Amino acid sequence: MDEHNNQGKEKELFYKKWWFWTIVVLLVIILYGALSGNKKDGKQKDTGSDTISPTLGAEEPKEMDDNGRLKDADNTEGQQNDKTGQDGIAEEERFRENSAAVLTTLNTGKYKVGTDLPEGRYRITGDGSGNFFVYDTNDVPYVNEILGGGGFGVESVTTNLKTGETIEISGINKATFTPAETTLYKDTLTTGNWIVGLDVPEGRYDITGEGGGSGNLFVHNTTGWIEVNEILGGGEFGVEKVTVELKKGYSITISGMNRAKLTLLSRETQ
Numbered sequence: 424m425d426e427h428n429n430q431g432k433e434k435e436l437f438y439k440k441w442w443f444w445t446i447v448v449l450l451v452i453i454l455y456g457a458l459s460g461n462k463k464d465g466k467q468k469d470t471g472s473d474t475i476s477p478t479l480g481a482e483e484p485k486e487m488d489d490n491g492r493l494k495d496a497d498n499t500e501g502q503q504n505d506k507t508g509q510d511g512i513a514e515e516e517r518f519r520e521n522s523a524a525v526l527t528t529l530n531t532g533k534y535k536v537g538t539d540l541p542e543g544r545y546r547i548t549g550d551g552s553g554n555f556f557v558y559d560t561n562d563v564p565y566v567n568e569i570l571g572g573g574g575f576g577v578e579s580v581t582t583n584l585k586t587g588e589t590i591e592i593s594g595i596n597k598a599t600f601t602p603a604e605t606t607l608y609k610d611t612l613t614t615g616n617w618i619v620g621l622d623v624p625e626g627r628y629d630i631t632g633e634g635g636g637s638g639n640l641f642v643h644n645t646t647g648w649i650e651v652n653e654i655l656g657g658g659e660f661g662v663e664k665v666t667v668e669l670k671k672g673y674s675i676t677i678s679g680m681n682r683a684k685l686t687l688l689s690r691e692t693q
Contacts, residue, residue, distance in 0.1 A: 515583070521605055523541045527599075527600045528599045531596065532591075533591050542584055543602060544584075546602075547579060547582075547600050548579045549597070552571030552575070553596075555590075556589075557590055559588055566582055577679065584600075608622070625669055625671045626668075628688060630667065637679070643673065650673065
C-alpha cells in the first residue's frame with residue numbers, strides 16, 4: 424500500500440515538473456522573439472532613408488562628398504535653374520517661338536485653350552466692345568479687360584494662352600486671336616503681359632502712359648513679389664511717371680490702358 428502511494432507521489436511530482444519546464448521553454452521562445460523583433464525595428468530606424476532596396480531600373484547610388492551632399496550638386500542645381508527659369512525666362516521662351524499659335528476667331532461664349540484654339544502667344548482684338556477674360560487652370564482670372572477700344576476699353580490684349588485655360592467673351596460679337604509678333608526689345612508695351620529679357624532689355628527705365636487715358640502698371644520680380652503697383656497716366660488718382668529697375672525675368676503687366684512708353688536711363692542693374 425505504501426509503495427503504491429509513493430509511486431503516485433513520484434508520478435505527481437514528475438507531472439508538475441513537466442508542465443513547469445514547458446512553461447519555461449515557452450517563455451524563453453516568446454522572449455527571444457520579442458528581442459529579435461526589437462533588433463529588426465532598431466535597424467530600420469537607424470538606417471532610415473539610407474536603406475536601399477533593389478528596384479528594377481533604379482539608379483545606382485550617387486557618390487557623396489565630405490559634407491554629405493551629392494558630388495556636382497551645385498552644377499545640378501545650376502542646370503535646374505537654367506531649365507526651370509529662375510529668372511522667369513525659360514518657360515516664356517517657347518511662347519515667343521510661337522509656331523503652334525493659329526489665327527482664330529471666336530464668338531461670344533466660353534472656350535478651352537488646347538481644344539478650341541491651340542496654345543500660344545496671341546494678340547487679341549474685339550469686334551465692337553465687351554468683356555474679355557482668361558482664367559488659369561485653377562479658374563482664377565488673370566486677364567480682365569474691356570476689349571474693343573472706345574472710351575473705356577483697350578484696343579488689344581497680348582498674352583500667353585496655355586492648354587487647359589478658359590477664355591470667356593461677353594458682350595462682344597467676336598474676338599480675333601492673332602499669333603503675336605515676338606520681336607525682342609520693344610520700347611512701347613501695349614495691354615498685356617511682358618517679360619524683361621525677352622520683350623524689353625533689362626535696365627533702369629522711366630515708364631509713362633502713352634496715347635491718353637490711365638491704367639494699371641504691375642511689375643513682379645522673379646519670386647513673384649510686386650515691385651511696382653501704380654495707376655499710370657496721371658489724373659486725379661494716377662501718376663505721370665514711374666522710375667524702376669527692370670531685371671532679367673521680371674514680368675510687366677499693362678492693364679486698362681492701350682500703351683506704356685519705356686525710356687531707358689541706364690543699362691546697368693544692381
